[in-house]
Amino acid sequence: MKAIRQQAADILRANDRGGFTIPAAGLYPYQWLWDSCFCALGWATFDEKRAWEELSWLFKGQWPDGMLAHIIFHHPDPSYFPGPEVWATHHDPPTSGITQPPVVATIVRQLLERACDRTLAQDHARQLYPKLLAFHRWLHGARDPEHTGLVAVLHPWETGMDNSPAWDTTLEQVPIVQLPPYQRKDTSHVAETQRPRPKDYDRYLSLVVGYRERGYEPEALYRETSFKVADVGFCALLQRADEDLLALAQMFGEPSAEIEGWLDRGRKGFRKLWDDHSGIYRSLNLSTGESIPVITSASFLPLFAGLPSAEEAQRLVEHLGHWGDEVRYLVPSTDPADPHFEPERYWRGPVWVQVNWLIAQGLKRYGYAALAGRLREDIFELVEGSGFHEYYHPVTGEGLGGRAFSWTAALLLAWPGEG
Ligand code: DGY
Numbered sequence: 114m115k116a117i118r119q120q121a122a123d124i125l126r127a128n129d130r131g132g133f134t135i136p137a138a139g140l141y142p143y144q145w146l147w148d149s150c151f152c153a154l155g156w157a158t159f160d161e162k163r164a165w166e167e168l169s170w171l172f173k174g175q176w177p178d179g180m181l182a183h184i185i186f187h188h189p190d191p192s193y194f195p196g197p198e199v200w201a202t203h204h205d206p207p208t209s210g211i212t213q214p215p216v217v218a219t220i221v222r223q224l225l226e227r228a229c230d231r232t233l234a235q236d237h238a239r240q241l242y243p244k245l246l247a248f249h250r251w252l253h254g255a256r257d258p259e260h261t262g263l264v265a266v267l268h269p270w271e272t273g274m275d276n277s278p279a280w281d282t283t284l285e286q287v288p289i290v291q292l293p294p295y296q297r298k299d300t301s302h303v304a305e306t307q308r309p310r311p312k313d314y315d316r317y318l319s320l321v322v323g324y325r326e327r328g329y330e331p332e333a334l335y336r337e338t339s340f341k342v343a344d345v346g347f348c349a350l351l352q353r354a355d356e357d358l359l360a361l362a363q364m365f366g367e368p369s370a371e372i373e374g375w376l377d378r379g380r381k382g383f384r385k386l387w388d389d390h391s392g393i394y395r396s397l398n399l400s401t402g403e404s405i406p407v408i409t410s411a412s413f414l415p416l417f418a419g420l421p422s423a424e425e426a427q428r429l430v431e432h433l434g435h436w437g438d439e440v441r442y443l444v445p446s447t448d449p450a451d452p453h454f455e456p457e458r459y460w461r462g463p464v465w466v467q468v469n470w471l472i473a474q475g476l477k478r479y480g481y482a483a484l485a486g487r488l489r490e491d492i493f494e495l496v497e498g499s500g501f502h503e504y505y506h507p508v509t510g511e512g513l514g515g516r517a518f519s520w521t522a523a524l525l526l527a528w529p530g531e532g
Contacts, residue, residue, distance in 0.1 A: 117496065117497060117525065118525070118526060118529075120501065120522070121155065121501065121521075121522035121523070121525045121526045122155075122158075122159055122522070122526065124501055124517045124518070124519060124521075124522035125152065125155055125156060125519060125522055125523060125526075127517065128517070128519045129163075130144075130187065130188070132166055132167075132169075132170045132187075133149060133167060133170040133171070133185070133187060134148075134149060134152040134156075134167060134519050134523075135519065136148045136503075136515065136518060136519050136520065137503065137515030137516065137517060137518050137519065138517070139192050139302045139515075140192075140193075140299060140302040140303060140503075140514075140515040141193065141515065142190035142192050142193050143184050143185060143186050143187060143188075143190065143193065144170060144171065144174070144184065144185040144187060145183060145184055145213065146171065146174075146181055146182065146183045146184075146212065146213040146214075146217070147183075147213045147214045147216050147273055147467075148519060148520050149167050149168070149170075149171050150168070150171075150216045150217050150219075150220040151216075151220070151467050151470075151519075151520040151523050151524055151527075152167055152519050152520060152523045153165070153167040153168050153220055153224060153523075154220060154223060154224070154523055154524065154526075154527040155519075155520075155522060155523020155524065155525075155526040155527050156523070157224050157227060157228075157527070158526040158527055159526070161224075161228060161229065161230050161233060161234070162230075162233065164224055165224070165233065165234070165237040168217065168220070168221065168224075168237070168241060169237075169241075170185070170187070171185070171217065172241065172244050173185060173187075173206055174204070174206065174208045175244055175247070175248065176204060176208075178251055178255070178331065179247035179248050179249075179250055179251030180212055180248070180251050180255070180331075181212055181213075181215075181217065181248050182202070182204070182208030182209050182210065182211070182212065183209050183211055183212050183213035183270060183271065184200075184208060184209040185206055185207075185208050186206060186207040186208065186209075187206050192298055192302075193298055194295065194296065194297055194298040194299075195295075195318065195321065199318075199321065199325075200321065200325065201325055202325075202329060209270075210321070210324055210325065210329040211267065211268045211270060211271050211324070212252075212271055213270070213271060213273050214271075214272070214273045214346065214347050214350045214351075215248065215249070215252060215347070215350055215351050215354050216350055216354060217245060217248070217354070218245045218248075218249065218354040218355075218357045218358040218361065219350070219353055219354045219357045221238050221241055221245065221357070221361065222238075222357040222360055222361060224237075224238070225238050225361075225364075238361060238364075238365075239365060242361055242362075242365055242367065245358055245361070246358065246362075246367075249351075249354070249355060249358055249372070249375070250371075251331075252264050252351060253375050253378075255331035255332075255335065256331075256335065257378075258332070258335060260378060261378075261382050262378035262379050262380070262381045262382020262383065263343035263348055263382040263383075263385065263386070263397065263399070264343070264347065264348055264351055265335065265341050265342065265343060265399050266341075266342050266343075266344050266347050267320070267324075267334055267335070267338045267340055267341060268317070268320050268321075268324075268340060269284060269313075269317065269340070270317065271344075271347065272342075272344045272346060272347055272411075273346070273347075274344075274346060274409065274410075274411060274446065274460040275309060275313075275317075275459065275460055276308075276309035276310070276313050276458070276459050276460050276461060277407070277409050277411075277446065277447065277460040277461065278407045278409070278447055278451065278453030278454075278461055279344075279396055279405050279407040279409050279411070279447075280340075280342065281407070281453065282398070282405070283340055283342055283398050283400070283405070284313065284316050284340065285316075286339055286340075286400070287316040287319055287320060287339045287340050288319065288339065289315045289316060289319050290319045290322050290323065292315065292318055292319065292322065295318065297311075297314060302515070303513075303514055303515065306457055306458065307457050307458060307459060307513050307514055308458070308459055308514075309458075309459055320338070320339075320340055323337075323338070323339075324338075339400070340400075341398070341399040341400045342396055342397065342398055342399060342405070343382075343385075343386065343396060343397040343399055344396050344411065345386050345394045345395065345396045345411050345412055345414065345415065346396075346409075346410075346411030346414045347411075348379070348382070348383065348386070349383075349394075349411070349414035349415040349417060349418045349420060350414060350417070350418070350471075351379070352376065352379040352380075352383070352415075352418035352420060353417050353418035353419075355372055355375050355376050355379060356376060356418065356419070358372055359372045359373065359376065380420065383415065383420050385397060386404075386415075387421075387425065388404065391408075392425070392428030392429070392431065392432065393408055393412050393428070393429065393432055394411075394412045394415050394421075394429075395408065395412065396411070407447065407448070407451055407453060408432070408447075408448040408451065409446055409447050409448065409460075410444045410445065410446045410447070410465070410468050410472070412429070412432075413429055413432075413433065413444065413472045413475065414468075414471055414472065414475065415429075415475070416429060416472065416475025416476060416478060416479060417471050417472065417474055417475035417478070418475075419478055421479075423479065426479040426481075430476070430479075430481055430484060432448075433484065435450075436448065436449055437487075440456075440507035440508050441507065441508055441509075441510065442464050442491045442494075442495060442505060442506075442507045442508075442510060443464070443469070443487065443488055443491050443507075444464060444468060444469055444472055444488065445462050445463065445464055445507035446460050446461065446462055446463055446464070446465060446468065446504075447460075447461055447462050449462070449507070456506050456507055456508055456509075457506060457511075457513060459504070459514065462506075462507060463504035463505055463506060463507060463513055463514075464491070464492075464495065464504060464505045464506075464507045465503075465504050466492050466496075466520060466521045466524050466525075467520050467524060469488040469489070469491065469492050470488075470489075470492075470524050470527075470528060472488060473485040473486075473488040473489055476488070489528060492524075492525075492528075493525075494510070495510055495512070496521065496525055498510055499511060499512035500512050500516065500517075501516065501517055501518050501521045501522050501525070502514055502515065502516060502518055502521060503515035503516075503518045503521065
């Protein structure tokens with residue numbers, strides 16, 4: 114165990130670029146929003162100052178309207194596409210023009226709770242609080258202007274689960290625009306069979322071009338986009354992050370009514386995502402009002418936010434049990450019984466460490482400690498058997514995607530103490 118922890122710390126150090134951690138050399142050479150949050154948890158296990166630094170660097174990518182960008186291009190690097198010139202956001206440092214799952218308030222609270230250096234943690238959390246609040250205000254304003262309680266994502270990359278089959282039908286409605294010839298770099302680092310397909314990339318880029326042409330103006334994007342989804346994963350993580358933001362507000366004696374309002378709205382909005390017939394949560398295509406049939410690992414994230422009733426949680430656990438009958442390692446990113454399940458291809462089947470970590474905490478919240486333990490054991494077995502990969506084959510356990518991957522290393526460090 115000591116050796117594996119040592120390896121994990123070495124990976125974080127090797128991926129450290131002086132203030133921020135890249136997810137993986139070559140494949141992802143910049144700072145990514147939700148990756149960095151998990152990295153901070155890992156850093157905190159042996160260098161708390163460095164953990165807070167990670168988050169400070171993240172907020173260099175915050176826009177004046179509060180948005181936190183999903184990539185911050187701190188230093189130019191030719192190994193990644195689409196780079197800053199494609200996004201052309203005019204932010205300094207250059208950033209992408211979209212966001213990613215909002216786990217940062219949750220991570221700030223966890224860093225505070227785990228802190229050995231209480232003063233350091235209090236000072237940093239206090240300083241970050243207004244920036245976190247601005248980010249949440251942006252999410253609830255720009256992405257839920259009609260106050261439905263369901264915040265929209267406008268690009269599959271915002272969900273963090275880029276090529277999930279849950280987005281297929283919605284993405285097919287995105288018109289492919291005239292794109293200048295481009296060369297993907299990801300498939301020069303990782304086998305094509307483990308990455309999104311070319312037709313998906315054309316549409317990812319078409320969305321970016323459309324947003325760039327609209328100057329990333331939030332109202333225009335929300336009104337005119339051809340990809341508008343209430344992602345059960347993103348919404349659940351925001352609901353949990355609102356809960357954590359509320360705890361921070363109370364700790365710092367800040368007003369809390371606005372946050373309580375978001376939480377209340379979120380709980381009501383979430384009822385629209387619950388499918389009582391199947392006993393599962395489903396994402397919603399906000400352009401058509403249609404529920405998305407494909408069930409993914411995101412459907413279990415509401416547990417992390419305390420959203421299901423005890424009975425609903427039991428039904429979610431039953432689904433997980435069926436998934437566990439189909440694959441050796443939980444939690445595959447797509448229902449293994451779904452025809453779109455592809456055990457090797459990025460978000461279409463593989464197991465992801467951070468998703469297991471989030472779902473396991475959700476399970477513990479509802480008293481399913483044994484199943485939470487299984488999710489943790491599966492991850493440790495995968496890492497011990499195959500190394501620190503980006504994701505893993507849920508049947509064979511083969512390591513897939515990027516190697517020496519930062520969030521895998523970080524969560525290996527941050528998870529053991531929790532049981
Ligand atoms: C990528 O490039 O694959 C990222 O997921 C987009 O953020």
